[in-house]
Structure formats: C-alpha cells, structure tokens
Amino acid sequence: MADLTAVEICAGAGGQSLGLELAGFEHALAVELDENAVNTLRKNRSDWDVRHGDVADEGAWDPKKFTDIDLLAGGVPCPPFSIAGKQLGATDERDLFAWAVELAGRMQPRAVLLENVRGLSMPRFSAYRQHVKDRLKELGYWSDWKLLHANDYGVPQLRPRFVLVALRNEDAPWFEWPEATPCKDTVGTALFDLMAENGWPGAEAWREKANDIAPTIVGGSKKHGGADLGPTRAKAAWRALGVDAMGVANTAPDESAPVDFVPKLTTEMVQRIQGWGPDPDYAWDFTGRKTAKYRQIGNAFPPPVARAVGTSIANALNRKGQPKELSEAEDEVMHDRLYLALKNAPAALTEKELVKLAGEKIDPPTFERRMAMLARDFVIDEDDQLGGRAYRLVGFKGFIGQEDHERHARFAEMRSRIS
Incomplete structure (x- = not known):
C-alpha cells in the first residue's frame, strides 16, 4: 500500500487515531482541546505532532501548511446533535461539523472522515445533512452517510455512530463501506479476566450473567459530575448484566467480595468495552x-470501527478492488424537500408555493413546525405579502470560519466547560 497521511481534528484521546494508524495512515498532525486527551496522545505517540488548543484557532495550527495530506479526519463535538441534549445544531458554540467541511475545501485532502452521534441522523437534522452534502459536492467530493454500530466491528458494545465519508470524485468509485462482522464477545467473556484478576469467587457466575453486549458507554462532559455509565435506561441495562453503573471502581472485586456482589467496572474494563485490547495492536x-x-475512554470512537472505516478509505485511495459507477456506490441521503424548495426558490415564496415546489402534502401546522425547525439552523426571512406570508432562505447559521461569528464569544465564555 502507498504511504497515506492524515490530519486529525478534535482527536480526543486516540480512538480514531489508533484505528487510522492500523488502517495505514500516518499522522501528520493531531489537534485536540482537552489537555488530558492531549497528554494521552503524546504519551502513546511521542513522535507525533500533537497540538493543544481550539481546532478553529489558527494560532494552534495553520491549515495552509497541511494541504498535501490524503485524509482529513475527526470526531467533531457531539452535544449539538445529541438526543440527550438540546439539539441546538448550528447554533451550538461547539458545532464544528460545517466548519470541518469548509476546512476540507481549504485543505483539499483526497478524503474526509467525520463521525458523530446517532442524533445527527434524525429528521431534526435532515436539512443540515443536506447542506453538508451539497457543499461537499460543490467542493468536488462525493459523499455518503452511514449509521454504524460498534458491535458489528468486533466491539462488545452497541454504540451507534453516524459517519460521513467523502472522497474526491476520481477516488470515490473504489469506496465500499466495511462489511459488518458481528462481535462474538459478550460483556462477560470480554471482561472475565479483568473481573477475576483479584480472586473474586463470583467471577465465573458473573460471566454467565453478563451474557450480552454492553449498552453505549457515555463519556459525559465537564458540565456534568463524576463518571458513571449513563442515564437511567442504560443503568437498568447494565444492572441486567450484573454491573453497578453508579460510578467506576478503582479495582476489580477481590476474594473478600461475596459471590452475589454486583461490581462496578474499572476504567480498564471500560477501555476493553470500547475496543482497546486485549489484542496488543x-x-x-x-x-x-x-x-x-x-471521560477520555467514554467519548472515544472505538479503534476497531475507525480501523474498519479507515481501511475502506485507504483501499479506495489505493484503487483496490473494482470501481463502480458513483450512482451505484452512493446510498442517497433522505432529502429535505422543503429545505430544497427554499434553497432553489428564485425569490421569496408563500407557503402554498413552497409546498407545491416541494412536491409534498404538507398541512399548515406541519408546515409551521418544519419551518420553525429549519429556522434553528438557517436564516429565513419572512415577509407579509398580499398572497400571504412569503419565505426566503438567506443563509446558514452555523460557524464555517467567519471572523465575526458569535461562536467565538460563546466559545470563549464556555471554554472551561467544553470537552
């Protein structure tokens, strides 16, 4: 395979980093905001160029110096799209998804890999996704979205992640999403050696009880308290597997713990559930x-999943396999027809005109609700006319690098609590 290079933004503590390295990518740069994660990256890869700071601050790094790389990758912040949050999308000061697309336009890598939470795949963000896809097309990239589950790539955890892959049109025909291979481990079989290492007599019985994959590990953020394994529903799922999810233990239970003890996981165990080890790779x-x-472990992109997607990208860049017509290779995103009608309208249009242009049957309450949702991510002018109120799409609210964008002030104000 040819030598391939990558720049990784919002690199975290190295889940995607390790997976991409195992897929054949050499890191030219990794940028991360959280100091603990930066220290972890530097500890594990002392020869890498790891920068600490806001990835959108050119004082931390200069994108113009990295215009000859093969892959731009990153796990941009999840809270703007998380189902557990307010889903502020483009108006969240942590949203860097659209900015990363513009960064690709400036750097012109051969491929782009961005991953985020399942929430970005929901109807709430259909227009946002369409905006991203359309912009990538303007920049000369074919792109596709796919919801991947970690347990389909050897990780004993559900962990759905919504992944965007984009390649330049000349490389895209060789891209294939990685084939799913269901995980053979359960929580019990994956963690038995760690749970039994201090002589707990209940370890074997616990292994039999913990006979399913784990619910999604929730890393949390600096806005919340200490570590635990997730919200109420997740805690109940962990309890059914014989795990106390109210916090993380310092050590595995020892020989003094009763057979029916309900243990907490250690960070080493959570690390295993996220796909690190026991394989030395x-x-x-x-x-x-x-x-x-x-938090570093819980917020990571599982390395085996990153490796699988990275290998598919590397295969495309190295032209392995048989090329396909792009129309066959692409799994179309569900278009938001109302957004497209607004975007393509030659002038301000009334509700009746927009509904006709969209080609959908939309009753007035539904129209108002969908317009309100669109207005969360896009600037829409409204004007009362003789034929009724008219609407015109003016622009995108998200941060794409503007020097005067309000994101800068909000980010500075919230920086100590952003993670």
Missing part, C-alpha cells in the same frame, strides 16, 4: 485521574 495508556480517564 490495541494497547493504549490513558493519563489523568480516574474521572478524566473515564
């Missing part, structure tokens, strides 16, 4: 105190 050391380690 996935060895990784985390820095910081227990809660800091847990």
Whole structure:
C-alpha cells in the first residue's frame, strides 16, 4: 500500500487515531482541546505532532501548511446533535461539523472522515445533512452517510455512530463501506479476566450473567459530575448484566467480595468495552485521574470501527478492488424537500408555493413546525405579502470560519466547560 497521511481534528484521546494508524495512515498532525486527551496522545505517540488548543484557532495550527495530506479526519463535538441534549445544531458554540467541511475545501485532502452521534441522523437534522452534502459536492467530493454500530466491528458494545465519508470524485468509485462482522464477545467473556484478576469467587457466575453486549458507554462532559455509565435506561441495562453503573471502581472485586456482589467496572474494563485490547495492536495508556480517564475512554470512537472505516478509505485511495459507477456506490441521503424548495426558490415564496415546489402534502401546522425547525439552523426571512406570508432562505447559521461569528464569544465564555 502507498504511504497515506492524515490530519486529525478534535482527536480526543486516540480512538480514531489508533484505528487510522492500523488502517495505514500516518499522522501528520493531531489537534485536540482537552489537555488530558492531549497528554494521552503524546504519551502513546511521542513522535507525533500533537497540538493543544481550539481546532478553529489558527494560532494552534495553520491549515495552509497541511494541504498535501490524503485524509482529513475527526470526531467533531457531539452535544449539538445529541438526543440527550438540546439539539441546538448550528447554533451550538461547539458545532464544528460545517466548519470541518469548509476546512476540507481549504485543505483539499483526497478524503474526509467525520463521525458523530446517532442524533445527527434524525429528521431534526435532515436539512443540515443536506447542506453538508451539497457543499461537499460543490467542493468536488462525493459523499455518503452511514449509521454504524460498534458491535458489528468486533466491539462488545452497541454504540451507534453516524459517519460521513467523502472522497474526491476520481477516488470515490473504489469506496465500499466495511462489511459488518458481528462481535462474538459478550460483556462477560470480554471482561472475565479483568473481573477475576483479584480472586473474586463470583467471577465465573458473573460471566454467565453478563451474557450480552454492553449498552453505549457515555463519556459525559465537564458540565456534568463524576463518571458513571449513563442515564437511567442504560443503568437498568447494565444492572441486567450484573454491573453497578453508579460510578467506576478503582479495582476489580477481590476474594473478600461475596459471590452475589454486583461490581462496578474499572476504567480498564471500560477501555476493553470500547475496543482497546486485549489484542496488543490495541494497547493504549490513558493519563489523568480516574474521572478524566473515564471521560477520555467514554467519548472515544472505538479503534476497531475507525480501523474498519479507515481501511475502506485507504483501499479506495489505493484503487483496490473494482470501481463502480458513483450512482451505484452512493446510498442517497433522505432529502429535505422543503429545505430544497427554499434553497432553489428564485425569490421569496408563500407557503402554498413552497409546498407545491416541494412536491409534498404538507398541512399548515406541519408546515409551521418544519419551518420553525429549519429556522434553528438557517436564516429565513419572512415577509407579509398580499398572497400571504412569503419565505426566503438567506443563509446558514452555523460557524464555517467567519471572523465575526458569535461562536467565538460563546466559545470563549464556555471554554472551561467544553470537552
């Protein structure tokens, strides 16, 4: 395989980094905001160029110096799209998805890989996704979205992630999404050696009880307290597997613990559930105190999933396999027809005109609700005319690098709590 290079933004503690390295990519640069994660990256890869700072601050790094790379990758912040949050999308100061697309336009890598939470795949963000896809097309990239589950790539955890892959048109015909191979492990079989290492007499019975994959690990953020394994529903799922999800333990239970003891996981166990180890290829050391380690692990893109997607991208860039027509290779995104009608309208249009142009049957309450949703991510002018109120799409609210964007002030104000 040809040598391939990558720049990784919002690199976290190295889940995607390790997976891409195993797929054949050499890091030219990794940029991360969280100091603990930066320390972890530097500890594991001392020869990498790892920058600490806001990835959108050119004082931290200069994109113009990295215009000859093969892959731009990153796990841009999840809270703007998380189902557990307010889903502010483009108006969240942490949203860097659209900015990363513009960054690709400036750097012109051969491929782009961006991953985020399942929430970005929901109807709430259909127009946002369409905006991203249309912009990538304008920049000369074919792109596709896919919801991937970690347990389909050897990780004993559900963990759905919504992944965007974009390649320049000349490389795109060789891209294939990685084939799913269901995980053979359960929580019990994956963690038995770690759970039994201090002589707990209940370890074998626990292994039989923990006979399913894990619910999604929730890393949390600096806005919340100490480490635990997720919201109420997740805690109940963990309890059914014989795990106390109210926090993380310092050590595995020892010989003094009763057979029917309900243990907590250690950070090493959470690390295993996220896809690090026991295979030596996935060895990784985390820095910081227990809660800091847990957050780094819990917020990561599982390395085996990153490796699978990275390998598919590397195969396309190296022209392996048989090329396909792009129309056959692409899994079309569900278009938001009302957004497209607004975008393509030659002038301000009334509700009746927009509904006709969209080609959908939309009753007035539904129209108002969908317009309100669109207005969360896009600037829409409204004007009362003789034929009724008219609407015109003016622009996108998201941060794409503007020097005067309000994101800068909000980010500066919230920086100590952003992670």
